[in-house]
Amino acid sequence: MLEIPCPYCGRRAHTEFTYMGDATVSRPADGPEASDRDWYEFVYVRLNPKGPHKELWHHTNGCRVVFEVSRDTATHEITGSAKLSDEGEAAS
Amino acid sequence: MPETSARRSALDGHYTEGPVAISQGAAAGVSLAERRDLALVQLDLKPGDAEGRKAAGALLGLELPATPGLSAANASGEGVALWTGPGRWLLGLPAGEGKASVTALAEALAGRHHAVIDLTQARTVVRASGPRLRDLLSKGVPIDLHPRVFPLGACAVTSLAHVTGVLHHAEEGVIDLFVMRSFGLHLWEWLHEAGEEYGLEVLPAITK
Amino acid sequence: MFMKMFMKSGAQSFRNGWGGAIDRGKPLTFIFNGKRYQGYEGDTLASALIANDVHLVGRSFKYHRPRGIMTAGPEEPNALVQVGDGAESEPNIRATELPLRDGLVARSQNCWPTVEYDVGQLTDVLSPLFPAGFYYKTFMWPASMWMTYEHRIRKIAGMGVGPHEPDPDHYDHHYGFCDVLVVGGGPTGLAAALTAGRAGARVVLAEQDRLLGGQLLSEADPGPRRIDGRTVPEWLAATTAELEALEEVRILRRTSAFGYYDQNMVTLCQHEEGRGPGVPRQRLHHLRVGQVILASGAIERPLVFANNDRPGHMLASAARSYVNRFAARPGTRAVLFANNDGAYKAAAEVAAGGLQLAAVIDLREEIAPELAEEMRRWGAQVLPGHAVTDTFGQNRLWGVEARALDGAGGVADGPRHLINCDLLLSSGGWNPTVHLYSHAQGRNRFDESIAAFVPDHCPQAITPAGAVTGAFDLKSCLEQGAEAGAAAAQATGFDAMVEPPRTEADPAPRPLKPVWSVPLPDGSHAKRFVDHQDDVTVNDVKLAQRENFTSVEHLKRYTTLGMGTDQGKTSNVNGLGIMGELLGRTPGEVGTTTFRPPYTPVTMGAIAGREVGAHLAPKRRTPMHAWHEAQGAAFVETGQWYRARYYPKGGEGLTEAARREVRHVREVAGLCDVSTLGKIDIQGTDAAEFLNRVYVNGFAKLPVNKCRYGVMLREDGIVYDDGTTIRLAENHFLMSATTANAARVLQELEFALQVHWPELAVSVSSTTDLWASMSLAGPKSRDVLQALESDIDVSNEAMPFMGHAAGTIAGIPAHIFRISFSGELGFELACEADHGIALWEAVMAAGEPSGLEPYGTEALGILRIEKGHVVIGPEINGTATADDLGFGRMCSTKKPYIGHRLKERSGLTHERRQQLVGLKAVDGSSRIRAGMQLVTNPNQPLPMKMEGYVASGCFSPNLKESVATALLEAGRERMDEELWALSPLHDEAVKVRVVSAHFIDPEGERIRA
Amino acid sequence: MTRYSIFSLARNALSYHRNWPQAWRSPDPKPAYDVIIVGGGGHGLATAYYLARNHGVTNVAVLEKGWLGGGNTGRNTTIVRSNYMLEPNAHFYEHSMKLWEGLSQDLNYNVMFSPRGVVNLAHSDGQMEAFMRRGNAMRLNGIDAVLLDREQVSQMVPLLDCSPSARFPVYGGLMQPRGGTARHDAVAWGYARGADSYGVDIIQNCEVTGIRREGGRVTGVETTRGEIAAAKVGIAVAGHTTQLCQMVGLDAPIESHVLQAFVSEPIKPILDTVVTSGATHGYISQSDKGELVMGGDLDFYNSYAQRGSVYVVEHVIAGLLSLFPAFSRLRLMRSWGGVMDMSLDGSPIICKTPVDGFYINGGWCYGGFKATPGSGWVFAHTIAKDAPHPYNEHFTLERFSNGTTIDEKGAGPYAKAH
Ligand SMILES: Cc1cc2nc3c(=O)[nH]c(=O)nc-3n(C[C@H](O)[C@H](O)[C@H](O)COP(=O)(O)OP(=O)(O)OC[C@H]3O[C@@H](n4cnc5c(N)ncnc54)[C@H](O)[C@@H]3O)c2cc1C
Ligand SMILES: NC(=O)c1ccc[n+]([C@@H]2O[C@H](COP(=O)([O-])OP(=O)(O)OC[C@H]3O[C@@H](n4cnc5c(N)ncnc54)[C@H](O)[C@@H]3O)[C@@H](O)[C@H]2O)c1
């Protein structure tokens, strides 16, 4: 069982969380500046690395924050987590 | 209000006071009581809005904790604020004050992002205590409740008996358990079954 | 001189009168294979059997050879028994671990009719035909026969018998946390726990045995050993007492640490049987640990030689344990066969326990003179440079043959020593118990000095100490334990002192001589068992090598080496050693197979915990649940919720009740509990903009106090959810989501707000639990409302379709929404949850004159089909677009929203897509079942061209005919076409006509009435 | 190749089994091959076998980074079925099913294909209706399917808790009688031996680390055992599909997730069919050796670790014990994981690619074992003919960008949902 470091709540059992996938994909702009290819890649293409992976987790049974975790997909080692924005209070 | 408008707790019909599965003369390992003495208000601010936090805190007579895992109480001890997410607090206020507080908070926070909801009837709250409380909760709570880690005043949003729950270390050795009302009876039954081996006692519901 | 010994067996006739950790004051009676025996409190089943001179305990997996007790612990491959009867019966229980209890009933398994005369033994006679993997090479002809062969094979295979009744016991889970977990309560673990515990750390000490002490429990008592100046039992008692007195130290006995997972989580299974009401049979602990100290010790390795599986072949350390710990003599006359010094101590203590020591056969040419001398003093013949080359006996060993070895790994020409014995102690060295280290992703290395794998390095916070590191003398074990305990305490923030318990150092042993399999004399084809449980022999390993199954992983799978219930604890290293020799590689180069949890088998009940059966998932109840219950409603679960499905009257079944309720709604009025629909509170200055981005249709211009139906897509352009949203105030909306998707919709909204659009000032929160909601529908519903005491005007003018107002109803603060799922004139009433029953009862009472009745989800389902409303599953099926479902024109072209781009892909927009239509049976009455497939010609050959499928179907009580919704290729262009709806599963074919899906009130007159 | 039979077994018994030949050779790699298949799992080996057997292409090497069959082929729960609803899947898997039915004889290797029936349980009316839709589609596609009511399910699987009071009561089930199980290792070994007998080189401990191209065409591979030239390279590397695709600059709509499986201790026959339940997230069958073989949900996070969380094991077993309360006292003997190639619509990808000479076989999710013969068959065809076989013409990469995804469950573009 993984232990996910929520940047707010601290380390918690991964059963409290929902995995939300690769953190490096970002939603293209809604306007014409984004190509069909951009949209296809956003929804379907994943780098799927074997090794360090930045990924999003949602603290579902917790503070309900989506945040980024750095985890190695080959070893499951977790090297850190980060808030998506700095606005929130510090975990202190 | 007509007779029929009597409020019903989610535990209505399932609340039997007295000892449960305790052998004669033994002390209960865990005591349970429903808290019906609370109004619950959820307050959302923009995360990091220190001014908003101050304004709301001033109104409530306490400092809204900015730190995860903490709670704060006002001077009378009748108002408490539990940190439940960045920019989000669950406020426990004296019963009956929910709607008024929503209005007052909304006024105090006018002009800045906020959302205030009276969740009094959306939650079931059980006050649990006793020498085996930690053992019982450890069957369904995946966080560390050792007093070194979860001291007096600590609170946490976590899983509780497989549903989302808020735990608040309200008094020395006393933990308040908050779950969604639709799971209230589930929690109650779970506590009864999981607690059987420790001996349970159901105390009168707490009202004021 | 060479004759079968005759032994008298009586009541515990092989029990010594002194010593041992058994309580002679507490005799226990048990039954084994139908015979009654006696043992003592403190015994295992194995030790009690031994005390009663029972040695034939089971039969092997493949050849059904007689097998006895080989070990004294969890590594036992042979002595597996069936315990108990009926629902409490348990197969494959290791007699060596099972605490004896009064009334215990056990029997041998995998044998018929009895363990003494097992017809399955025939397979042993035919064994030349059954080498490793023989089944891959035969049973192929004729092809149709495999199922028959398989039937036979399955019966012969398997071991014990599983119970056929539900488990009467319950199990529990426990989440725990500690600074230091010590795995193993031997001397190393005790020293570690003591050191860390004294420092104030939160310590858990887990020991699979009932007693703490590990190998110390097998020390001779009285014996010469002193720790901290005390005898071993005294030291154990004092240490245990001190640990128990430490507030933050928790000792878990009979608790096996069986798995080591990521981020230092260890799972343990604790046996708790028989401790009062509510106490689970077993408890599974999830322990999140700061620092793990692995003090799991080592397991002795048997030697591999001809016919090494007869009852009476035992690990030297096991025999020592039976004699010292259990005061049970595992025979009368013993022979030691070893390759290392440690086993001599065991042999001497076995002899001291009252057995004759006939011979000591050592694979090494040279033996320490003082050891040889000691052995001779016990009367043993000492044969260095010799090996056991055969054994004799059927159901019990009665002799061995020993011969000298030549220098080249073969048997020398020389005398055959035939030695009479009924106990053969073997020791091929010790394998450190590295299992958990490996689970933790630790890497092992092969240590030549002990010819075994030892822990090397590990990414997790685990420190091996004691025998598991290859340190086999007590002094080093105690020192390593104390050091590891101190280091672990320090690493978790405590000041610790290293004060190891003091004991005498043992003399350094001479090196052992690894011999992975003892050679056979020329001409012998005797079986040499490597894996006793799965009957894997040296020849099987050789065959695997010959056929190129040379990787250890292939070796394992081809021969099944190490795949039994013991997972090869006594066999794996021997097997890979043999393969290494065949390949000319060292064991280190060959490597081990992967160690996997569980370390020892764990009851599945314990793994499941308390949330099984009726408790598998939490139950969610609406505020009106008690009312429905009192009315005798039948319930159905949807996404954890229990919803009233129908309210039977008289002897009505589902169909009749639902049809009655449907008619009643259309003709009079009905009340349905819809509290399960998800409610999401959305507030903030950007709330309208946010809704615009998540729904295909616009929300920005929705007036306050108005509702609007909305459709949500996934990013890939497929319809995801739908529901009605109301604008309560300029910056405040209340969204409803489907019961099934509510939780995920909220999560998606939070995700979008936090990840895609953090700039939006919006808060979202679930308020599902806040509201008791009820849908009042039917032509008389307004009458019902008007009969209620309320300040809300529900006239069509004041509250048109999709209108909203708040006020009080029967004194209860409430909302009324003019929305309808059924297509009838309808109102949704909502109040806060605690008032739900009161409001519901008030409405029912007010409706009495009009004839109001409750209706359930079954009727709701029919009503919505009649109206052609789509729902998640049948129509919103995860592949339909908004256009497919008839929402094409709802999709705004003026604003972007989730899914707007990818929904334009050619595959989602072409004209042959399946579109929502209605169907009617051409004959009016034939049932159109959901799940029927639509074809133009029912007589075409298979595979048929399917044009679409029936999504939902029902008999409409109002139209008095069969109607259905369907997704049909280019369906909207095919109105009035006749097709066939086929259900080959039911052998049904129904001729249907394509119509609009809005069967009832297509113009919406009722809804707006 | 020595043919296996009861006679050869008896003959060899006389010589104490000392004369059996190698099941396959372990040659050193040659400098060049016509076709290189990367991945020595069932799919790669079957592809090599059918390249030789069906297309006469024998100058082939299968490169395996570890031991052959050690990937998902060696760690799956061995359920074989063709109970698919959507046409591309239905036709493809049914083709595979037909190959299973004669596979032992074709390979002269007993793969123990055991058509003991696969029962999918329904726990609600909605599921029953979904099963009707699927079952009817199967039947009209010429695939066997039977709808069972609760009573029939209960007769077929006596130990199943079919009481209406169960937390997820059984409403009925959809059964494919021809479905069943097969011996996973034997499939790899049988194909390896078969391919080897045609002269295919099977090279273990040989990891492909790069793919060489010239002018947009594949020219060979770089491996831990040196460079090897080849005009055509086909990959069948399951969880490592993305890595191999990236070697030629291709994106893959695939995520790698861990799926666990576990076995109980062996017991005498107690369960004669394969039982699966979507609502309780588990499936179970009994192996010929006697263990209950079980599996269920993914762990739901990307992983290449071949091991997962105990929580998932608990969850799956709790579901299975709720169905089979009598199994509660049996004991878990071993658990493990495999790295799943989860395609983003849940269906496989078997196609040629924009890179000349580079062919993909992947995206099997947790259903690729049953596909092994069919997959090898059509992949061999695709490679040999440089054009898809009719059974894999829809399993393209382009379907994701043009919206013709094959989403059997309607679960959407989420790897973890399939
Ligand atoms: C727990 C579990 C349960 C399952 N249950 C079922 C089931 O019941 N029914 C079913 O039909 N399917 C099931 N599956 C899925 C099925 O096992 C797989 O889809 C199928 O076996 C895949 O076969 P393969 O040959 O494509 O992959 P694999 O057998 O994984 O073979 C791929 C090979 O490629 C090798 N490789 C990878 N990278 C390289 C490289 N760079 N160079 C050289 N070699 C490389 C790997 O080492 C591996 O041996 C299950 C899978 C798992 C994990
Ligand atoms: N004579 C020899 O050659 C020889 C060889 C090995 C060990 N020894 C002796 O054995 C002792 C070794 O001490 P030690 O403490 O390191 O080992 P130990 O064998 O005494 O104790 C290990 C303990 O760990 C327990 N254990 C193992 N795995 C477990 C698990 N997963 N969960 C719960 N419990 C588990 C065992 O039941 C055992 O009680 C010393 O006295 C040493 O002299 C002697």
Ligand SMILES: Cc1cc2nc3c(=O)[nH]c(=O)nc-3n(C[C@H](O)[C@H](O)[C@H](O)COP(=O)(O)O)c2cc1C
């Ligand atoms: C269908 C099937 C049955 C299995 N049966 C057993 C078994 O009886 N005993 C055993 O130890 N392992 C069994 N295994 C598991 C393997 O030992 C092994 O764990 C699995 O092949 C994964 O390999 P790994 O653990 O070496 O990574 C079985 C695996 C499968 C796929």
Ligand SMILES: [Zn+2]
């Ligand atoms: Zn959190």
